[in-house]
Each structure stands twice: as structure tokens, then as C-alpha cells.
Amino acid sequence: MSKKVQISRTITFITGNQHKVKEARGILNNLGISLEHADIGYPEIQGNLEDVARYGAQHVARRLGKPVIVEDAGLFIKPLKWFPGTYSSYVQETLGNKGILKLMSDIEDRYAEFRSVVGFCTPKTEPEVFLGTVRGRIGYREKGKHGFAYDPLFIPEGYDKSFGELDREEKNRFSHRRKSLEKFALWYKDQE
Ligand code: ITT
Numbered sequence: 405m406s407k408k409v410q411i412s413r414t415i416t417f418i419t420g421n422q423h424k425v426k427e428a429r430g431i432l433n434n435l436g437i438s439l440e441h442a443d444i445g446y447p448e449i450q451g452n453l454e455d456v457a458r459y460g461a462q463h464v465a466r467r468l469g470k471p472v473i474v475e476d477a478g479l480f481i482k483p484l485k486w487f488p489g490t491y492s493s494y495v496q497e498t499l500g501n502k503g504i505l506k507l508m509s510d511i512e513d514r515y516a517e518f519r520s521v522v523g524f525c526t527p528k529t530e531p532e533v534f535l536g537t538v539r540g541r542i543g544y545r546e547k548g549k550h551g552f553a554y555d556p557l558f559i560p561e562g563y564d565k566s567f568g569e570l571d572r573e574e575k576n577r578f579s580h581r582r583k584s585l586e587k588f589a590l591w592y593k594d595q596e
Contacts, residue, residue: 415524416440416472418464423552424475428585430576435589446474452490453478457523458531465525473588474523477580479554481542482515484508496553501546504557514541518558520580522588532591536583551575 417428417439425441432439446460453476460474478492484507488495495504508514518538525531539561546556548568556568560578567575576582 414438414440416442416468416470418442418444418446418460418472418474420445421552424477424581427572427576427579427581428475430572431582431585432589435586435593437589437592442468442472444468448476453519453521454523454533454535456490457521457533458525459523461523461525461531461533465527465531469527471524471526475520475581475584476523477518477520479558480517480519481508483511483513492554501554501557504542504554505545508542514543516540516542516558518554518580520584522584524588524592532588534584534587534591536580536585536587538578538580538583 413436415437417425419425419441420443425439429439444464446464448456449459456476457474460476461472464472464474478489480486480489481504488504499507517540520536522534522536523531524534540563541559541561542557543559543566546568547566548556548570550569550571551567555575556566558567559565560567567579
């Protein structure tokens with residue numbers, strides 16, 4: 405069978421977020437893929453996570469002339485009509501976790517999910533996207549020093565601890581990022 409994409413054991417992850425790089429390395433190294441990191445930025449178009457990841461991956465793969473992944477993630481809170489969602493970066497920088505807790509102070513329904521979409525592209529192929537989701541709830545206060553950004557707020561389903569209270573290895577076992585990257589890795593290996 406002919407190869408659909410050119411397989412390389414090393415892929416470049418384009419992100420400005422060092423925490424994501426550490427998590428992604430932990431996940432992909434276990435799956436036999438090694439990651440290089442480049443913080444070169446890419447245009448983030450208006451749209452959902454898939455749109456952003458698809459466009460970003462294609463843009464950078466063409467520009468660098470090598471296979472790349474990008475990842476667009478967000479926290480989606482149901483009683484806030486899935487806010488902050490695609491505005492998660494902006495909201496983290498402005499309202500922050502304390503602002504989210506304030507918005508939710510009178511709200512009983514705490515359901516939330518983290519979503520991660522990995523976009524993969526090579527210079528000569530069309531982009532592919534892979535979605536990973538983890539269900540959970542928003543706590544009543546920030547808990548834990550691990551992780552980053554929204555982690556101290558988010559308590560995954562079946563747990564009493566927030567992502568902020570789990571070490572990287574434990575978060576990596578079932579996080580949104582684990583699921584999107586694993587889907588990508590399985591698809592990628594199937595290209596051989
Ligand atoms: P990029 O350069 O890869 O875009 P970013 O930090 O801007 O890095 P995103 O747009 O994907 O990443 O993330 C939106 C926001 O959600 C941002 O504030 C992140 O810090 C936060 N976030 C993403 N993944 C998270 C996770 O696993 N735990 C907690 N917060 C997370």
C-alpha cells in the first residue's frame with residue numbers, strides 16, 4: 405500500500421506554551437514519536453478549535469517545509485453557554501480563574517469540559533484534525549499547584565481532585581490533550 409503522508413519519527417510542535425510541550429512530549433514519546441518545539445506563532449483565524457488547528461497547521465507546514473502539529477484548546481463551561489470556549493486565552497489573561505469563579509458563584513450546575521484539537525499537516529498534504537475531550541466540573545475555589553492556566557479550577561469526572569492537584573503523568577493519562585494526541589498518533593502510525 406502506498407504511503408498517504410511522508411512518515412517521520414520526529415514532528416515539530418508549534419506552540420508558545422511550554423506546559424503544552426512538556427505534556428505532549430510525555431504523551432507522544434510513549435507512543436514512539438519524538439517532538440521538536442518551535443515557538444514561531446501562526447495566524448489564529450476566527451472559528452472553532454478545528455478551524456484554528458486546520459488553518460494553523462497548514463500555514464506553518466508550508467512555511468517551514470516540514471511536518472508539524474499545532475494544538476488549539478479551551479475550557480467549555482455548560483451553564484455559561486460554553487464560555488470561555490474559543491475565547492479561553494483572552495479570558496485567562498483578563499478575567500483569570502478568579503473571574504470565572506465569580507461568574508459562577510450563584511450557579512449550581514458546574515459541568516464543564518476541556519477540549520483539545522490537534523492539527524497535523526505536511527508541506528504537501530491537506531491538514532488533518534483530531535479532537536480530545538475530558539468531562540468534569542468547575543470547583544468552588546482554585547486547588548493545586550500543578551499544571552497551568554485553568555487546571556486548578558477543573559475537577560475531572562470521577563475525581564475529587566482538580567487537574568491542578570494531579571502531577572503531569574497523572575493528568576496525561578486521560579486529559580483532553582492525551583486523547584487528541586493519541587488519536588493523532590494512531591492515525592499517523594497507520595500511514596506507514
Ligand atoms: P498556543 O501557542 O499553543 O496557542 P495557548 O496557551 O495560547 O498556546 P490555547 O489557545 O490552546 O493555548 O489555549 C487557550 C487557553 O486555555 C490558554 O489560556 C491556555 O493556557 C488554556 N489551556 C489550554 N490547555 C489547558 C490545560 O490543559 N489546562 C489548563 N488550561 C489550559
